[in-house]
Amino acid sequence: MMIGNALPKSLQDNPELGCWVSFDRPGLIGVGSGKVELGQGILTALAQIAADELAVDPVLVALLPVDTDSAPDEGITAGSQSVEVSGASIRLALAQARSALVDAAATRLGADVASLSCRDGAILIDGQPTGLDYWMLAADVDWRQHVTGNVPAMPVGAYSAVGASQPRIDMAQKRGGAGFIHDLSLAGMLHVRVIRQPFRLACLADVDMAWLQRRYPGVRAVRKNDFLALVAADEHAVHSAHGEAEKFARWEEVAGLWQPAATSGEKITVLGAAAPHAGSPGIAARYSRQHVAHASIGPSCALAQFDAGRLTVWSHSQGIFPLRGQIAKCLGLDPSMVRVIHAHGSGSYGHNGADDVALDAAIVAMEMPGQPVRVQWSREDELSRGPLGAAMSASVEAELDSGGQVASWKLSVVSAPHAQRPGFGGHFNLSSAEALDGARLPQKVDDLPDAAGGGAARNSVAIYDFPGQEVAVRLDTASRIRTSSLRSLGAHLNVFAIESAVDELADLAGADPLDFRLRHLSDDRCRAVLQGVADMSGWPGSHPAGEGRAFGIAAARYKNKGAWLAAVAEVSVDEEIRLERLWLCADIGLVINPEGARSQIEGGAIQAASWTLKEEVRVEDDRVPAFDWSAYPILKFSEIPEIETRFIVDPARPPLGAGEASQGPVAAAIGNAASRALGLRMRDLPLTRDRLVEALMGA
Known part of the structure; x- marks a missing residue:
């Protein structure tokens, strides 16, 4: 929310009141936000906040399109910050808008402001209609005024939309088959497939254009250095040609071209x-x-058109403003000549291929002025050519004192980079930018700063009261495999490591894992979620250790400054590890939309279970071979466990993001349960059948 008297960063960057609200459409209130819908339900939550602040029914609120020409620049939709930052900004801005409109009404009516109130946009005096409403009064307000944060927001007791499970406002179109970027169609649109470099800095040695024209006479090739795209009016033809790329495109490696990026050290x-x-x-x-x-169900897609000297791109990027800057820089355009419009994708969990495909579309559109183009990645490219979640390791050295308390604790993290979004570190961080010019490869890569929650360092500091806690984090850039931000970043592995080690120490101390945690924990809100999940699950369960079925417990506070979540997992182990049930207890402060928050917590838990039990990208000679779903299994519907979720609700506390709180605790709870069921510790993810066999053979 606000720190001291400081405004949220979004208001500092976009201070004009008119950025945040519009009354241009009678009977409808347009609310501006730079945060984008990724499937997390943020549009609905922000509409609820806006509705309460303006004292209107949520049906009267419409979130305006996120467009670099008109929306406030709120950076990237990431880090579970949208409700905390954008929600707080909207609340303060709309409190000031309501006050300004009431002041305008008082002036018109010659009435005391204290006698006026609002209901669904109508202005009342002593509870009776005045004939005035927001839309009539909008012209009387100076919308260029800056938001000060000095106008009191509605008290929590006056909320009616916030705290209720409102239906998602973005779902109607999607159910009707027209809500995603893949559904967009422009008149005269051409279809494009990009033949991606099979490894980073691969050089395009030869393109047999004659073969391509004989086989696919309607397909045109666009080549710029090591960038190669296929264009046609017939999407089936261009897709088929892309599938036969190895027959006409030949790649080679130039020795010495790849050089690892420097880092700032440990x-x-x-x-x-x-x-x-x-x-x-x-x-x-x-x-x-x-x-x-990332394994998004819908592959990355973008549309672009270069017309009258201006480039327009439709993208499902999480950060359309940074993307605009890098597209402009890459193509030698002034940023004002590039417009990026957000369109909904089919789910995003971080920096996937959305930004890459947007640049792909922009490059091709620039070669075909006036012609709209649509680029869609293949399933193989979506899985193997976009940025990956970083491989990493975490080593723990810890000792107990004579009383069974932790006496020393050291965690050492080594990780591939997590922060390589477009523009980060002053680099393009876009695959086709590197294809156009290999010199655009990042020369130095750093972790995200602590203020942003860290990347490899995220949740590397244990929440427990360990004396002499030491944490070392080092980035490893030796691999050419491109990695970047994936849901929760380093927190998935760091919490898994910390909570697994805590269980191992509890066993060494002869203590119950829950009791051991509580006696090292002074954080009251973390204690509450742990005790809550223990009560929900009937911890510790009735299964003896080492007999094929067990409970596991874990907890964390996301980024050590966000939401608290504790999880208990019940697993069974036979020929493989199966997750049977999950209990989740979360503290996210004021809950804006209970059903939306539940969906975020449980969706994150299911994804965490899939990562923990199944998902890994196979690497061969520091390259990722092209693969599809057959080589990358994810959790199936038949494998989804029974889940029970409970929130510790305190309306007096500010809301916290829920989208990434599950990843670490769920992974650790599964790992602890599996290890207890087996009677031996499993430390390497994913916990596949092969690793289960390895652990048993090793034992």
């Missing part, structure tokens, strides 16, 4: 001092995960 954080305990019992364990794909 970052070390020390909290307190550890007391030495010579000969104390302890653990030294390493935990890991492999590269993970």
Whole structure:
């Protein structure tokens, strides 16, 4: 929300009141936001906040299109920050808008402001209609005024929309088959497929244009250095030609071209001092995960048109303003000559191929002035050519004192980069930008700063009261495989490692894992979610350790400053590990839309379970071979566990984002349950059948 008297960053960057609200359409209130709908229901939540602040029914609120020509620039929709930052900005802006409209009504009526009130846009005096409404009064307000944050927002007790499970406002079109970017169609549109480099900085040695023209006479090739696109009016033809790319396009590697990016070196954080305990019992364990794909069900897609000297791009990017800047820079255009309009994709969990495909479309559109083009990635490209979630490891060294308390704790994280979105670090971070010019490869890569929650460092500091806690984080850029932000970033593996190690220490101390956590924990809200989930699940369950079925428990606070969540998982182990049930207890402060929040928590839990049990990208010689769903299994509907979710609700506390709180605790709870069911510890993700066999053979 607000820190001290400081306005939210979105209001600092976009101070004019008119950026945030419009009364241009009679009977409808347009609300501006730079945060985009990714399937998380943010449009609905923001509409609820706006409705309460203007004292109107939510049906009167419409979120305006997110368009670089008109929307407030709120950066990237990421980090579970939309409700916290954009929601707070909308609340303050609309409180000021309501006050300005009431002041305008008082002037017209010659009435005391204190006698006026609002209901569904109508102005009342002593509870009776005045004949005035917001739309009549809008012309009397100076919408260029800056939002000050000095106008009191509605008190929590006056909320009617917030706290209710309003239906998603973006679903009607989607159910009707017209709500996604894939459904957009422009007159005279051409279809495009890009033949992507099979590995980073691959050089396009030869294109047999004669073969292509004989086989596909209606398909045109657009080549610019190592960028190669196929264009046709017939989408089936261009798709088929793309599938036979190996027959007419030949790639080669130029020795020495690839050079790893520099980093800022290892970052070390020390909290307190550890007391030495010579000969104390302890653990030294390493935990890991492999590269993970975004695996969006709908492949990346973009449309573009270059007309009258201006480029328009339709994209499902999470950050259309940074994307606009990098497209303009890459193509040598002034940013004012590039317009990016957000269109809904079929689900996004971070930096997937949406930005890459937008640049693809822009490059081709620039070659065909006046002609709209549509680029869609293949399933293989979506899984294997977009940025991946980073492979990483976390090693824990910890000791217990004579009383069974943790006496020392050291966590060492080594990770591929998590922060390579367009423009980060001053780099393009777009695959086709590198295809146009290999010199655009990033020369230095850094982790996200602590203020943004960190990347590899995210949730690397344990929430527990461990003395002398030491955390070391180092980025490894040796691999040419492109990695970037994927839901929760480093928190998935870091929480898995921390909570697995805590379970191992509890076993060493002869303590119940829940009791061991509570005696190292002073955070009251974290204690509450742990105790809550224990009560929900009947912890510790009735299954003896090592007999094929068990409970596991874990907890974390996302980014150590966001939502709290505790999870209990029940798993069974036979020929493979199966997740049977999940109990989740979360504290996200004021809950804007309970059903929406539940969907975010449970959706994240299901994805975390899929990552933890199944998902890994196979790597061969530091390259990712093209693959499809057959080589990348995800959790099936038949494997989804029974889930029970409970919120600890305190309307007096500010709302916190729910979208990424599940990833770490659910992974750790599954790992702890599986290890308890087996009677041996599994530390490497995913917990597949092959790793289960390896663990049993090793034991």
